Amino acid sequence: MTDSTSAAAPNGSVRRPVQLTPMQVPKASDVLADDLRERILRGEFPEGTALPPERELVAQTRMSRTTVREALRILEVQGLVQIRTGRAGGAFVQRPGEESIASTVSLLIRGRQVRLAALLETREAVEPACAQLAAKYRTDTDLEALDRANDAIAAEGTLAEFLQANVDWHVAVAVASHNELLTGFMGALSRAIYAATDNQGFIDASVRKTTLRAHRSITDAIRKRDAAAAVRRMTRHVHEYASAVLEVEDRTEIEVPGD
Amino acid sequence: MTDSTSAAAPNGSVRRPVQLTPMQVPKASDVLADDLRERILRGEFPEGTALPPERELVAQTRMSRTTVREALRILEVQGLVQIRTGRAGGAFVQRPGEESIASTVSLLIRGRQVRLAALLETREAVEPACAQLAAKYRTDTDLEALDRANDAIAAEGTLAEFLQANVDWHVAVAVASHNELLTGFMGALSRAIYAATDNQGFIDASVRKTTLRAHRSITDAIRKRDAAAAVRRMTRHVHEYASAVLEVEDRTEIEVPGD
DNA sequence: TGTTAGTTTGGGTACGACCAAAGGTGCGGT
DNA sequence: ACCGCACCTTTGGTCGTACCCAAACTAACA
Incomplete structure (x- = not known):
């Protein structure tokens, strides 16, 4: 061990300088978890x-x-x-869903105490794309979900109800895009933004009205499969919302409830 | 237990019909994991x-x-x-990074066997936004990273080297946006797209040349803080890449290496 | 003085026992 | 023959102990 060249061992055999x-x-x-995970992802075990x-x-x-x-817990x-x-009971195989992305x-x-501004920036990137794809791929079922969320907004409930309906609509747009990745991202973003804008009561009747109108107009574009209009309106909507939020609470840290 | 109304217990006390x-x-x-996680996220334990x-x-x-x-394993x-x-040794607190998002x-x-098309759609949504923000917030250090990646592309190495340099550049753009969320998303997307386009050798010298030129032109826009140009060029670049990939390998399932 | 053999502190693994939850079974009553 | 309830069985959840292995510190020894 003191020198790296060959040396005679006490018994006469030669000690080779093995490098490991x-x-x-x-x-x-x-190891177990990796193996099981690999097999699950490979589809070896049906869901x-x-x-x-x-x-x-x-x-x-x-x-x-x-x-x-421990291995099973990891997979869980x-x-x-x-x-x-x-x-x-037992460990039942399931495909990872949007919740896992959302919680991560x-x-x-x-x-990392991501700034609210960063959250909104990200949303401004993701949502217009969702709207565009939604306009391309939306089904009638998707439209129903969108309309339902809009109706809930029009119902003029409590602040929490409004925010929830708002989130529902945005998520519905993502779902309508039929892109699981974008849906996952949006789910995560929505939750975080919801939590961040919850306590700050800058939402009055006029904001709700504006929101509803914007949503309806975007929903319309999606209904008509007018991708260009959907993108344009969504971009504008999200941007205005972001400006409004940032105007009220600039440079604020975020609090998100645990999953 | 056999009846839900009040009844006298053996010792004379009254058994109230408690509903639970x-x-x-x-x-x-x-429970332990939740508690520790909460404290960590609250910043109670410095990194x-x-x-x-x-x-x-x-x-x-x-x-x-x-x-x-088990609790510690969960947090890990x-x-x-x-x-x-x-x-x-022991359990050392660390803030979750982009890798955690990427692996999720x-x-x-x-x-979910997300289609390659969905991956590319998502990228078309995220990257232009990254470029825009990069143009706004880039530092000189960011530019160095971009130039370095471009030089690596220009070096004309093996396919793997080219792909790696390509990923590096795209990630560098995300980093330059100084938005941790977008960076995390891009990291995940890049890895997946890299893996998906790895084996299919539709990449020839001309593709490399085109890529390099596009990258240089986008890098330039970022350098000049020209957000509009950065968005425009990035949109075009990513879209062209997507079209090219989809033309070769339409409707393919993805394979991503384990984390 | 430097090397090496303990020693200590901490995680990793293995058993074995017992608790708790939930579906199945069979016996007794009607 | 049918219903209901007590009991059994299967399977995860928790506990406690013992022991191994890795890493860093310590002290003795050449």
């Missing part, structure tokens, strides 16, 4: 099927139950399985 | 500080070590702590 990498011993639970019971996995893998459980946190207790984004937003 | 909700017993490890050792947490929480470990998966072994998005993409 700094070593990295992956944790057993990670809804139950993985073998923990004790069964223990037998198969020769790992301890602790390790197996990543949204790849859902664990249920009870007799017919929430973590990033809170953890 | 269907009950929801959260898992112990989740880099070590949480108490597992055995210490066991003493404080009166939970078993298994439970404590969520990117909130990093666990190191050894004497000075990768899971979504693979798990």
